[in-house]
Amino acid sequence: MSIYWDEGAMRNAGVIPTILAIGDSWFWYPFPGGSLTSYLAPLVDTKEHVILAKGMNGAEAFDYVEGKYKRSVNDALRLYGSSLSAAFISGGGNDFAGLNDMRPLLNLDCTDAQSAEECFRSGDSGLSGFLLRMDQHYRTLIGRIYTHTSLDCKIVMHSYDYTNPDGRGVFGSDGWLKPALVAANVPEALRQDCVRYLIDAFHDMLAAITPGDPNHLLLVDSRGTLGPKDWANELHPKGTGFRKIVNRCWKPVLEDAGLA
Template identity: 35%
Template sequence: MGRVYGPNDFEEPGEFCSALAIGDSWFWYPNNNILQTLVRHQHTSGDHANIRRVGYNGALLQDYIGSGRYAKEVRHWLSPNFNDGFSEFYISGAGNDAVDYKLALKPNCTGITTPSACIDQAGMDELLRKVSEALGALIHNIRWAYRNDSLTRPIFIHGYDYPTPDNRGAGFASGPWLAPAMDAKFVAQDMALRFGIMKILIDRLNDEVFSQFDSDDNEIYHIDSRGTLKHFPDNHKTDWTNELHPTSAGFRKIFERHWLPVLAEHGIAK
């Protein structure tokens, strides 16, 4: 079993981190997350079971580039003195960007009964543009760090599954995130309508942003997790701890169905 190291943790004697993970709460959620599932899983190769993690809960993709609040940490680990040991990269982001951008909803959804009609199309386009721009810049910075190296290191982009906006928070002074954003825009208390809005958002992030970077030639891989976990109208609480984060079993389900096959192709898992 490996370990997830924080940005300021020292590696244990004899250990090294093969991956740099840059991401939000799906990489940081307490007790369990995608990275913890990866390093603990019996099929993860021992040579790839230690990960260096930067970012934080609530981080935006923009936080990792330019003058963003975690950009300095990213630059530190991509600098020549520290980047030599990384053979792969993991990126998770855009969920908090969407929440920060009020889910790209119209200012007032009163009386609206269809999910697409509640979306501010210009706002959605701007959200997707900003996410794509930040993700592209982050990928560029990773590739730039190894521009003189003949080895192309794979980059894995994590896509989200469909959350149900049921107004459940994390229980440690965090969240809920989705239901309050909808309440602020006067979205009707209709879970079918509210889930439909989230489905549109997740589909557009995956289809119009993440998948556009997917390229075998460039060794960039979009890990598409949609449709894995239960969601409205099913009993989604068996797979989701709250509005945004899966249970431990939910994270494992996503990892085994979607991450493992891709990682196995690169010798990261067996």
């Protein structure tokens, strides 16, 4: 087995991880078809790597550095840091998904908006402030990884993809994006554009981090990879979608880094 979501099972198997995957539901998605890590594991297994996953469904970037997964992540880095060839990070999606998270990023009433940009608030309480907080969370986590790992350790981040805010949740629940867009009176014709604008802004934030150490900080750009039929709901691809992102976007980056 090349991936463990349960650290106890990994220890019982007598193996030590060489990749730490710190992530949200894109690493932990529990439904049939699997998650991103389900397809990353056999890819890195070709180089005899073992992945240990930390985080959980619903995890936010804040949780890895100051929240409920801080201790778990720090302990894993302390215990296994010297053996790690890479750390994969998936965080930020849950920070802007959901009525309570996305609604504050949008203006009070977007009825007359002519573009996606006009729908988003600026300032500390708007999109720019959100991106600044994401930048700080990522840089804090990267710094902690640096202090526990060797100079050869790669840190791989990713930028999700352009989902369709159609209101599809899990088990018939409301989605994570459409309710906020509806509450802000975003015209239906602009809702997809708003998602693209948000994902692009998030990607640009990550892209501004990597030049600080381009040999070790790697960014997988998976935007525009999936079509409407590749999504299980508003936030998660189907298994075939995750596999498509791994094969088209992650594989070239990991091969170039010698991890696959």
